Amino acid sequence: MDLKSAIRDVPDFPIKGIIFKDITTLLKNHEAFKETLDLLYDFSKNKGITKVVGIESRGFIFGGALAYKLNAGFVPIRKPGKLPSETLNESYELEYGTDSIEIHKDGVGAGDKVLLHDDLLATGGTMEAACKLIEKAGAEVSQISFLIELKFLNGRKKLNGYEIKSIIEY
Amino acid sequence: MDLKSAIRDVPDFPIKGIIFKDITTLLKNHEAFKETLDLLYDFSKNKGITKVVGIESRGFIFGGALAYKLNAGFVPIRKPGKLPSETLNESYELEYGTDSIEIHKDGVGAGDKVLLHDDLLATGGTMEAACKLIEKAGAEVSQISFLIELKFLNGRKKLNGYEIKSIIEY
Numbered sequence: 583m584d585l586k587s588a589i590r591d592v593p594d595f596p597i598k599g600i601i602f603k604d605i606t607t608l609l610k611n612h613e614a615f616k617e618t619l620d621l622l623y624d625f626s627k628n629k630g631i632t633k634v635v636g637i638e639s640r641g642f643i644f645g646g647a648l649a650y651k652l653n654a655g656f657v658p659i660r661k662p663g664k665l666p667s668e669t670l671n672e673s674y675e676l677e678y679g680t681d682s683i684e685i686h687k688d689g690v691g692a693g694d695k696v697l698l699h700d701d702l703l704a705t706g707g708t709m710e711a712a713c714k715l716i717e718k719a720g721a722e723v724s725q726i727s728f729l730i731e732l733k734f735l736n737g738r739k740k741l742n743g744y745e746i747k748s749i750i751e752y
Numbered sequence: 753m754d755l756k757s758a759i760r761d762v763p764d765f766p767i768k769g770i771i772f773k774d775i776t777t778l779l780k781n782h783e784a785f786k787e788t789l790d791l792l793y794d795f796s797k798n799k800g801i802t803k804v805v806g807i808e809s810r811g812f813i814f815g816g817a818l819a820y821k822l823n824a825g826f827v828p829i830r831k832p833g834k835l836p837s838e839t840l841n842e843s844y845e846l847e848y849g850t851d852s853i854e855i856h857k858d859g860v861g862a863g864d865k866v867l868l869h870d871d872l873l874a875t876g877g878t879m880e881a882a883c884k885l886i887e888k889a890g891a892e893v894s895q896i897s898f899l900i901e902l903k904f905l906n907g908r909k910k911l912n913g914y915e916i917k918s919i920i921e922y
Contacts, residue, residue: 590837592837596833606827606837606856609816609819609826609827609828610803610825610827612802612819612823612824615819615825616823619820639808639830640828642809642813643812643815643816643826646812646816647817649817650785656813657776657780658776658813666772666774667774689776
């Protein structure tokens with residue numbers, strides 16, 4: 583099916599002038615949901631992935647399902663202060679100021695082959711920081727997948743050298 | 753396997769005196785992850801579930817995977833201001849003050865049989881509010897599932913009349 587047609591444009595969210603790509607209309611359509619996950623799975627099967635790392639919070643939705651299908655563990659990357667045990671932290675730049683994300687120190691480690699997953703590739707800042715977290719923890723970033731890629735923002739430039747897949751491109 | 757042994761106790765999180773049940777040690781263990789999801793699936797298969805509704809953000813991890821396995825759509829319930837389109841809102845009481853959650857108005861509707869899923873049943877306030885959201889939207893709450901239930905907090909009292917399953921009980 584045409585997965586792009588299942589995405590809804592919401593004007594002026596979260597701020598005036600932005601057209602937000604709303605994935606909830608795809609998620610609630612069981613055929614679109616299934617087809618999307620099957621495509622993400624096809625990209626990552628037979629790659630020896632040991633951990634799927636999803637980025638809070640929309641990256642958890644397909645991330646958990648991918649972990650199950652790949653017979654891998656699931657590890658969350660979250661906003662600061664959300665993970666209860668010892669964490670690694672990585673900052674990244676926003677248009678104004680900075681933000682940061684965290685992973686448990688023992689979430690991934692040496693020998694892990696990691697699939698990183700998030701719903702959206704925009705400028706790539708968050709995913710670049712996520713790659714640094716995985717590598718700081720001693721694991722390997724094997725693949726990166728997204729539901730949506732906003733190609734005009736050139737996010738892939740920040741993710742040079744990684745194997746990347748996005749299901750829907752704008 | 754003994755799934756309870758895969759849960760980690762973290763003392764003094766999020767505040768002093770609380771022993772936090774950390775599910776990330778279960779999630780990252782691929783065998784524990786798979787067995788947990790298979791148990792959640794067994795509870796909900798053959799029930800005609802059309803939508804799995806997961807509560808932000810840990811409810812998304814198994815929620816998405818359940819939607820896939822049940823061949824249902826996935827619908828997120830989120831904290832206020834996160835969903836881009838028109839929402840329904842429901843408040844619930846905390847120890848001090850109140851909080852609220854939201855669902856898209858068009859997320860579920862008449863004819864939908866909903867499985868609600870979250871990681872933790874504590875006092876039941878959040879899940880009670882989630883049930884009200886589903887019913888406000890005109891859909892039916894068919895089942896509710898949790899990864900962990902803190903039985904000594906009597907959360908099920910707030911969810912009387914619903915079919916409920918929790919995988920690990922304390």
